[in-house]
Amino acid sequence: MLFNSTEFILVFMPITLLGFLFLRGVSRDLALGWLIMMSLGFYAWWRPLNVFIIVPSIVLDFAIARCLLNWNKDSVLGKYRKPLLITGIVVNLAVLGYFKYTTFFLTAMNQVAGTDFVITYVVLPLGISFITFQKIAFLIDVHGGRLERFSFRDYCLFILFFPQLIAGPIVHFREMIPQFQNLPPKLDRNLFAAGIALFTIGLFKKVVLADRMAEYLSPIYSMAGSGDGVSLIMAWLASLGFTMQIYFDFSGYSDMAAGLALCIGVRLPLNFDSPLKATSIIDFWNRWHITLTHFLTAYIYNPLTLAATRNRIRKGKSNLKPNSFSLSAFLVVLAAPTMFTMFVSGLWHGAGYLFILWGLLHGLYLVINHAWRRRTSVSKATNENRERMMKPIGFVITFVSVAVAMVIFRAPDVAAAADILRGMIGLNGLVVPENIYAALGGDAALPEFIKAGHIPRFPLAFVCVLLVIALLAPNSMEITARYEPTLGVKPKENEQRWLYRLCDFKPTIAWGFVIGGLAIASIAQFGGPSEFLYWQF
């Protein structure tokens, strides 16, 4: 079920919330049981068969986790804890691999090795990538002794909680379950109102901003690579437009998820923090899909770096130090783990060469960014003035780098991506509106690469509006910060910026009309083509 559907907003959401609020007054156990049941219904709605995949996997993972918990390190069974953990991780990855990568792998085999495997398209269970990562993190946490007790109900709630079930954020057991266990019996009306506001803002971002942008972009990406060449303005429209689309799509979804959780009285982790305002690519990944970055860092990057560091220490080689730069240490301890982590990130986003390329490109960006930081910190040339000067430059470089990578993420194939990227650097010529072409002197005055043609003005203006919102306006977390809408978000003291003060949400009558207006604008757009870009990841 999509959050932006009539069925969800008119039927599922009211029934679930009202049922939960009623049962919470009676018994917390009943209320949590209700949440699990409705979450399962939410998951089954799209494809009931999915339940037969997720339920056995939950039972199996829970059994493994109980064994990991109960098998004391010093007991006879203690020596099997690590093999059991590895088994659990492998089983989870195998399930993910089967559903997500079988088709890709067999197709690649047929292309590369000339084999003749029959390609059958496997239906991807909803949110399997998110759920798999969450379950793996849980097993590792239990194995590492970071969780001391958990019940089957808590585990089900942790996996199935419907706001974050199909597209994240990726949550940790220890940050979620204590909140459920400590739910007060009475509804916090302010929190509920903030949740409704956050949900509606997310709905608006998704339906009005992202989906409308998608309508303009699809024809450009479909036509790219067909031979005509995407001209300069259209190529930048495709790139910036998709950057805006995916940002508003995914952050809108995260807002809706956070809003729904807040209505229940639970705070999800922060997933977006105005990533397009980032002044470096490292900064970008600390703001974009934050929970995925944390997962990849904690469970892939850190272990790899740690292993590489230990290996070098054992061999007596130099390691990364704050005040010196060793190229070999940098490559082994930082660059290689970064590239591998981002390769995994690309593969996680989708089973396709372009997703892998996108991940590797971001890996390269990060390596360059880290190298730059290390060089500048070593040379000790950093000072306040320099930093102030570098921030806008860093912002522009980061933004353009992200926008370039987004073309690779969105393009249907390599030819289309190459076509748009060529267009972005002007190799496909510049098409300008006919009146401007004539005003500039036409054929006689203008070089050959400038041509007259149709440029859609509304999409260009729309991208500019979205850019202004994304780069200058406060984000939804800042708007609702007064109510700490997600974990770690706190209201800012003494906010000086007038726009931020104006947008400081309070559940007043005036805000009721503002949020109600956003709801009306969103619902008016229902029925058109719409799909969360991230919901099958």
Add this chain to the structure above:
Amino acid sequence: MNSKPVMFTAIVVLMMLCAFAYHLRTQGIFACNGSVYGQTRFLAYCNSLSYRDYDQGSFWHQLDESAYRHARQAQVLFIGNSKLQFALSTQATSDWFAQRSTSHFLFGFAHNETVRFFSPVLAAMKPQARVIVIHVDRLFEDRLTPPMTILANDPGSRRIFRTKKVWQRIHRPVCSFASELCGQNFGLHRNMENGHWLFTGTQGRLDQPVPTGDGPPLEQERWPDRAQRARDFIAPLQADNRCVLLILIPSQKTRREEALYIADALNLPLISPDVEGLETFDRNHLDEASATRWSTALFETAGDMIEGCLSPQTSLDSEHSH
């Protein structure tokens, strides 16, 4: 300003409900007439942003058991597009079959539905028809229609069409109780017993009817492929000694030459009675009067062949099936 969370929530919820009510009325199922369901019809199509096609999904996912059963058990099954539905959803058709105590089912679909849809549906349905009448117009093109795109590509398509079925259950009593709550957008209701369409709403008709005629041959280079697809489609249908008849219903630009080419390739006659003065209400579909005349003419022309096929002793089986 002071916080008034209850008031805030009430305002937002109220505005949302108003927006939904307006959206459902103008862009949802309530944009269409819902007072003609009766006991035997479902809403096959409603020209609104959020509803649109239900027809194909109903048969693909077997959502309306009665319609599916009648289609499977019909002795004469008509296959084709919306032109077939409009041309044959007439009293003349019903009367002809009623007089012979024979069941029939109009299995035509909007968007010029193609064999990409019909082949898997018929393979699953295993129709028991003794006679299959195929309207060849655009049936053998290799393309996915919008509803078929969902059916073929969206693993959650069953849920999409089931949701539309649920909405019909709300639409029916609401529109019966207060018809002013429902709009007059173009809508099509399918009779589950014989597949006939009932056209409702005030949209979709041109001010002046447009006469039928033959159009120029189009996409001739694709005709051989289409003929091959026709062979592949018809071969399993003929397997059980069934009669297969090809027909062509006229429109403003009837694709007669292509239809003749396909019939010739299949070595089957093309039945298309020549009726003077036929008119369409939208360039594509015969209006009610023309549909009555044309369907009457069809049964005058092909009635003997259909009856012959229905008779177990007939030699027509071998004539048309082999």
